[in-house]
Amino acid sequence: MSEGTLYDTVWDRHAVTELPSGQTQLFVGLHLIHEVTSPQAFGMLRERGMEVAYPERTHATVDHIVPTGDRERPYGDDAAEEMMRELEENVREAGIEFDHPDTGNQGIVHVIGPEQGKTQPGMTIVCGDSHTATHGAFGALAFGIGTSQIRDVFATGCIAMEKQDVRRIEVNGELGDGVTAKDVVLTIIRKLGTDGGVGYVYEYAGDVIENMGMEGRMTICNMSIEGGARAGYVNPDETTYEFLRDTDAFEDDPEKFEARKAYWESIRSDADAEYDDVVEIDGSEIEPTVTWGTTPGQGVGVTEPIPAPADLPADKRDVAERAQEHMGVEPGDTMEGYPIDVAFLGSCTNARLPDLRAAADIVDGREVHEDVRAMVVPGSQRVKAAAEAEGLDEIFREAGFDWRGAGCSMCLGMNDDQLEGAETSASSSNRNFVGRQGSKEGRTVLMSPTMVAAAAVEGEVTDVRDLEPVREVRA
Numbered sequence: 113m114s115e116g117t118l119y120d121t122v123w124d125r126h127a128v129t130e131l132p133s134g135q136t137q138l139f140v141g142l143h144l145i146h147e148v149t150s151p152q153a154f155g156m157l158r159e160r161g162m163e164v165a166y167p168e169r170t171h172a173t174v175d176h177i178v179p180t181g182d183r184e185r186p187y188g189d190d191a192a193e194e195m196m197r198e199l200e201e202n203v204r205e206a207g208i209e210f211d212h213p214d215t216g217n218q219g220i221v222h223v224i225g226p227e228q229g230k231t232q233p234g235m236t237i238v239c240g241d242s243h244t245a246t247h248g249a250f251g252a253l254a255f256g257i258g259t260s261q262i263r264d265v266f267a268t269g270c271i272a273m274e275k276q277d278v279r280r281i282e283v284n285g286e287l288g289d290g291v292t293a294k295d296v297v298l299t300i301i302r303k304l305g306t307d308g309g310v311g312y313v314y315e316y317a318g319d320v321i322e323n324m325g326m327e328g329r330m331t332i333c334n335m336s337i338e339g340g341a342r343a344g345y346v347n348p349d350e351t352t353y354e355f356l357r358d359t360d361a362f363e364d365d366p367e368k369f370e371a372r373k374a375y376w377e378s379i380r381s382d383a384d385a386e387y388d389d390v391v392e393i394d395g396s397e398i399e400p401t402v403t404w405g406t407t408p409g410q411g412v413g414v415t416e417p418i419p420a421p422a423d424l425p426a427d428k429r430d431v432a433e434r435a436q437e438h439m440g441v442e443p444g445d446t447m448e449g450y451p452i453d454v455a456f457l458g459s460c461t462n463a464r465l466p467d468l469r470a471a472a473d474i475v476d477g478r479e480v481h482e483d484v485r486a487m488v489v490p491g492s493q494r495v496k497a498a499a500e501a502e503g504l505d506e507i508f509r510e511a512g513f514d515w516r517g518a519g520c521s522m523c524l525g526m527n528d529d530q531l532e533g534a535e536t537s538a539s540s541s542n543r544n545f546v547g548r549q550g551s552k553e554g555r556t557v558l559m560s561p562t563m564v565a566a567a568a569v570e571g572e573v574t575d576v577r578d579l580e581p582v583r584e585v586r587a
């Protein structure tokens with residue numbers, strides 16, 4: 113069992129009691145909700161005549177079903193309109209703060225929490241969404257939960273959970289040109305497997321993580337679940353504190369900031385903490401990475417050959433064969449040159465301002481390939497506004513990208529943004545499962561935002577290192 117880690121400390125501070133089941137009753141500091149997974153839980157609460165215990169610790173947004181084009185009400189899609197109405201009614205009744213699209217604060221749940229400073233180190237955060245681990249980038253314990261747990265949190269402000277083991281993943285060295293946080297996490301999952309993290313929480317550390325900005329850390333923590341881990345986190349440091357200092361939570365209250373900072377410092381993993389497992393990865397060996405298959409673990413460096421199923425561990429062969437058939441790829445080839453029809457720059461993994469800036473640097477002065485439909489879907493309305501303030505929308509539009517409203521969009525196609533037929537998408541999201549982007553025959557190749565930009569202009573998977581920026585690069 114681990115000892116002295118941030119996970120142990122924050123867990124202990126939130127443990128209410130040990131339950132007869134062997135689980136721990138854990139107090140929840142922040143409960144984030146969205147329109148897809150909350151309605152049933154609100155219904156369960158109502159059936160029992162109960163109320164939301166801590167509305168002030170609960171925060172709502174709408175992201176999955178929200179249209180990214182015309183947002184006139186009622187929405188064109190009846191089902192979307194109904195889900196929106198239900199959420200509006202539920203939050204009004206319970207007195208829960210809601211980042212409604214009219215507020216300018218709406219966005220993907222894992223983007224809005226951090227950008228508003230709601231996500232803070234040492235907190236326990238839950239959300240009925242599997243990518244909740246994103247918030248771990250701030251040194252919070254953040255867990256995706258199911259419907260009955262959402263109900264429990266509504267009713268009591270607590271969840272029942274088993275304690276996990278802690279694996280420290282150290283990424284050391286220096287990343288090469290064109291290599292980003294997304295490439296790091298795709299490499300981690302490729303090495304450890306999509307189920308390698310089962311039973312674990314991942315602590316990401318090492319020079320590469322320490323030198324990374326908050327957005328990159330969020331990208332990495334976001335995909336912890338794709339590696340099977342229950343959560344992922346980074347110990348808070350000056351980078352974390354400086355990010356938080358400028359958020360809504362602290363911008364007008366430097367004293368509160370200083371007081372919190374002392375607490376945040378106190379929950380970091382001890383230098384001599386004990387881990388259940390330690391894995392080391394050499395960051396300098398990581399290439400721009402793309403997936404060749406239908407799980408996020410089926411990744412490969414862009415210049416590396418796609419593996420032959422026979423060379424993979426026995427339990428991975430069948431899945432790999434089926435994946436290669438679906439994707440129409442051959443072992444021994446590289447993914448470079450693989451044709452794409454759609455470029456999707458969005459999702460809670462990679463649709464924050466630095467992601468859009470980096471992609472814009474590649475796109476600036478170039479044109480989207482004539483056979484490609486390309487779209488940018490900012491992670492939140494604030495990201496969108498900030499990007500527009502610096503003219504990124506113009507760069508994307510001029511190149512032929514569609515510049516859309518904030519939401520999950522084509523990450524999973526719960527709104528109108530979907531793949532059609534056997535289209536192939538270059539996607540900055542986190543999942544490439546069959547049918548993920550709205551079409552059963554559709555294909556998804558996961559990659560970083562700059563790699564999506566490169567694919568958009570070239571019409572095929574392209575090594576971004578081969579594309580020099582045409583114009584001046586933003587700082």
Ligand SMILES: CC(C)[C@H](C(=O)O)[C@@H](O)C(=O)O
Pocket residue numbers: 148149176240241242243256524
């Ligand atoms: C709709 C929601 C429950 C789902 C999740 O839990 O992750 C979605 O966000 C996803 O990424 O597949």
Ligand code: SF4
Pocket residue numbers: 175176220221241243459460461519520523524541542
């Ligand atoms: S952007 Fe994608 S992964 Fe993130 S919450 Fe939305 S659907 Fe899930």
